[in-house]
Amino acid sequence: MLKQLRISIVMFLTLTVLMGIAYPLVITGIAQVVFPSAANGSLIVRDGKTSGSELIGQLFDDPRYFWGRPSATTPYPYNAASSTGSNLAVSNPAQIDAVAQRVKKLHEADSTNTAPVPIDLVTASGSGLDPHISVAAAKYQVPRVAKLRNMTVESVSKLVDDATEKRQLGILGEPRVNVLLLNLSLEEVAQVKR
């Protein structure tokens, strides 16, 4: 009986060294050499300054920017050190209130826009860090951003098109727009103008 216990301990410790230390370190080594950018968080570095990650959303509530998905992280939205969804039930009155508030805020930011509100703009994402919105949600915001930035609707639409990611391999996932990359490109245009 004690022999089995001894075997258990030795087996467990050896497997820990193999699976818990050697395996992750080997994968880290290969990843850092072959995919250095992806392995370190797909960070966007411009002029030596890290302005975010391509995969992690940031909060935008200034009407001059495109807005992303609502985020339920605490204590502030898009807290990339503590991911979470709202976990509100669809039957929870707080959920309906939250959606109503978000619709109201969108209408306040652009009272001339009477188009239907795309659902992803008013519902919180699962991670609270969703970097994307749907193409419909981006198009919905084009008139507002164009007006506030003194740009033509066409030129803003073009930026949206450039930031649109198609279905992967032609079939997988949903077409989507990366909000941070889109807003960075808006800023670039603004800088060139100046």
Next chain:
Amino acid sequence: MSLAELGQILLYLAVLILCAKPLGSYMAAVYEGATPRAVRWLQPVERLLYRLAGIRSDEEMNWKRYALAMLYFHLVGFVFLYGLQRVQAHLPLNPTDMPAVSPDSSFNTSVSFVTNTNWQGYGGETTMSYFTQMAGLTVQNFVSAAGGMAILVALIRGFVRRQTTAIGNYWVDLTRSTLYILLPLSVILALVLVSQGVVQTLKPYAKATLLQPTSYEQPKVDATGNPIKDANCQSVTEKLTLNEQTIAVGPAASQIAIKQLGTNGGGFFNANSSHPFENPTPLSNFLQMLSILLIPADLCYTFGVMIKDTRQGWALLAAMYIVLLAGLALCLYSEYHRQSKLVDVGVPIAGQVDGNMEGKEVRFGTANSALWAVTTTAASNGSVNSMHDSYMPLGGLVPMVMMQLGEVIFGGVGSGLYGMLVFVLVTVFIAGLMVGRTPEYLGKKIEAFEMKMSSIAVLAPCICVLVGTAIAVMTVQVNASMSNPLPHGFSQVLYAFSSASNNNGSAFGGFGGNNVTMNLLLGLVMLMGRFWVKIPVLALAGSLAAKKYVPVSAGTLPTHTPLFVGLVISIVLIVGALTFVPALALGPIAEHVGLFAAAR
């Protein structure tokens, strides 16, 4: 639902079937002692392990010794993982200075990972050091899965062998599952995931300058951490501005690969596979979903090869597929039919991204989220790419039922199929009663002892779910744990205990499980749900192996026909329905009726 979304689902189901034969045969070879050529270079490692531990690999065990070895091994794993969490502050690879995890949370997490449940009361990026994630959690991801596969192989040997007490060597089954099946697949998957953007680094959390500074309000607290109230007893808030985003990273890809392949499901980050660093692209999503069902599905074929009748394996796989498709249809239907209350506040039922998007990510959309929800609960995986708590009532009912059926529709690696085989024995027995013949399966007579062990294995998790839920709702803490109003609050509790008792690990995420009461209660049902099934199954293996072979006669019920597939499905569903419909009526069904009656 669009054609493109339907196409993705069909593609997934087709690829899954296509993998069954190649990987199923590969695993059969591993278990029959013929190490496949691709992994022969690992043989010195296997021999080294045996030499270090003093294992004689040709020495076989009876079922009691096999069970004892299994229990000892998991006990050692539990103690080690508990200790690791308690002292992580003093260990290396802790760049964010995580303090020790609390005793009750450490207990719960250790049980959870040892039993292949991977229920998480904690948030990964706010609790665990890199070292704990690697040397503690990743290791259990491997060995708890391999442990399940070992039990299955022992049970299959019980069917194959005649008049012997030997059902194999636990250490050999454990080692070969880990080394030749789980490890090579994990290495491949981990590297593909990194290429898609899953992080794999030992660097500390990254810092980025925000394009638009975040301003937010936060309740003011005094020096002792209590909220400050004004004269009207309202919390005083302060306005804060943030210019920098802290981005959690870590050695995630290596852990996520085995989390999916081993039907573990415990996320590196709190948001699990909805986190963009855990599941960045539709391709990473597809591969992770595939990995969830890959081994459980392909083990059906392995079973067929080992008993030398692949039709039996296909029949079981067919039964699993049919229940999966039925669940998927209901889940998709509910998620695409939102409640009309949203229309009243200005959100039309239209738009490019359709369906109930609360708790879902845009890159996956509704179809891939619902497909994941059903597969992760059909298998005892429990990782999520969307928040089940925010599903429509019937959309959330499907994952709950998938777990309550005993995790036999694919189920965990190994544990799913041995659970299904137990249901098969019950089916043969009931069919035998109906026609008045001695029930037999694969040439073995099914007698009183087998039925006793099968009944324990079927009923133990059911009892854990119902009694656990009943005790939980009588505690004081339950009010704090339910984050949504009734009846959904009750669904949260029922979901938690269904998940823990059946070793799934997913949650209605708003449920506050990280308190002493829930940590202990859930820890207990996880233990009972795992080992009260494993031990009777090993007893079954021992008793079957000791039996003589009964040749097929005119009175033998064929067990590879559509009729038998239908019978097995009926038994699984009847046991599930009889046990859980009353509880479900108090939770998701009541919520559904309330929601849609109110809308009229």
